[in-house]
Amino acid sequence: MASDAELAAMRQAITLSSFGLGTTSPNPPVGCVILDRNGVTVGTGYHRRKGEAHAEVNALKAAGAAAQGGTAVVTLEPCNHTGVTPACRQELINAGITRVVISIIDPTSRGDGGAAVLAAHGIDVETNVIPNETLTVLGPWLTATRRHRPHLTWAYALTNKDSHQANEQLTADLRSRTDLVLSDKTLEEGVPGGHAPEHFTLPDDLDGELRPWLSACYTTGSRTILAVGAHHSGALHDNFDCVDEIVVAVEKASPTGGLAAATADLTPAGFELADISPGSTGVRVRLRRPRSSQARAGIAEPGMH
Template identity: 45%
Template structure:
């Protein structure tokens, strides 16, 4: 199952609006017969790829899958039926499929006499498929807030300059985050102050082949026509939604599963206050300013007892910065 989780991660950024899924098929003698992962939306599912690689060796064997095999006809056939046709004797999956239509594969397999085990390495499989699972369970896009700040919590200097607080290596990682999401959200204040492009770029500076939707929250119509975010390098959606929840509802209607929040401290504060931040990735630079705008504002928090605390799952050193990743505790 650990190998299946590794395989699933390969599909990050290319499968939306579908989940990332990995699969490993063992032959009856316990040796690896085939591997697969969901590579792109509309393409073969992970189980189908693994079964194709395994061929007749799948008969009487075991399939390990990170997500419960689907049981419906979409752009591809149901994986539960493919497993039955291949003669697999046992199926082990990590996470139950939360979709009312997509779920049910485990029951179909059991009814046909297949031995089914659920929940193996569920936490690891959840993490790699976090965005899709959030969208399926909460009926809104998954929200990742990326923030770069100085050691004393400043997002910019007193004169408004902020390039560059974080290291070049950290900025490369941010472009990787952009490539993996469906949409990047910024507020009109950030657009007016920084005129960002909000595109994903490769290490050589060229535009990446896949560009997320650029979203500007501009309730008062302040963004000028010449703003870089409005050029033709990537699609752009300008929203006048009154609340973060309303904006996420708009984006869900457009098929957005995952959002990267890159706006300023006020926009981030509004999402956090509404309980709509699912993950935080913070790059803390070894820099001191002593003055300037804070990295976060407008949360409405006035006492330490109400502080939003993170369940941290990663701390690492990136180009001299400290990267902290975690989920707001609910």
């Protein structure tokens, strides 16, 4: 069982992993914390983008010799293959780590999986540590990976006024967590220039049917897409099962009518209320499909990043 120090370290690792949102794809956003043999944090790291050091390597570099005999706390199972970068499980072994605490097993892991190889080398391995909390960052990547189609968020403003400014604010607030932003017929990176160009490109064609287009986005490296504006409702209507999350900016209205009445049909079938954030001019409502029908299927599967 994970100790209190390890649970705190895992939550720190989850927070660190979020710094990679919008730039790691097609790799997952991963965070890692190294504890010394006394349970004190001596190194932290996260994965920024494919082709660069993984979270474990960055954390081990920060820890230096203090990692010897210590514990690695990581949000996703250390990879078990040598690709663009070395295998993380071997880096942990070489550093003298004696225990590895993992939140989620990697469903794309090759061979026996990093956790199995670590255990075979006599390292104490614990898995499935607070996975629901880790899914707050890793969930969209897992969903996209499982079905080979990007996680799609639809955001729009529900307002009696000009919605253009509200949509621009939504884009500004949400774009840094996503790979692609689709607005009208314009497609761009969520974080301009954030991805490794040799591993990520924009799809050539914005026209055509939604499902093949989403598949093309996945093939070119995208794992998350943000579509902004109510005008997307037409394209999404017959493919609403492709939508994983909805964010609606709802303007404040009188208690007896107007937008207060319009919110009656705010939650479509198949979605649950995930969060409501009040602001000075209204509220932002976040809806998502239940995790049981999304990425949770990836938690218990045998475990590449």
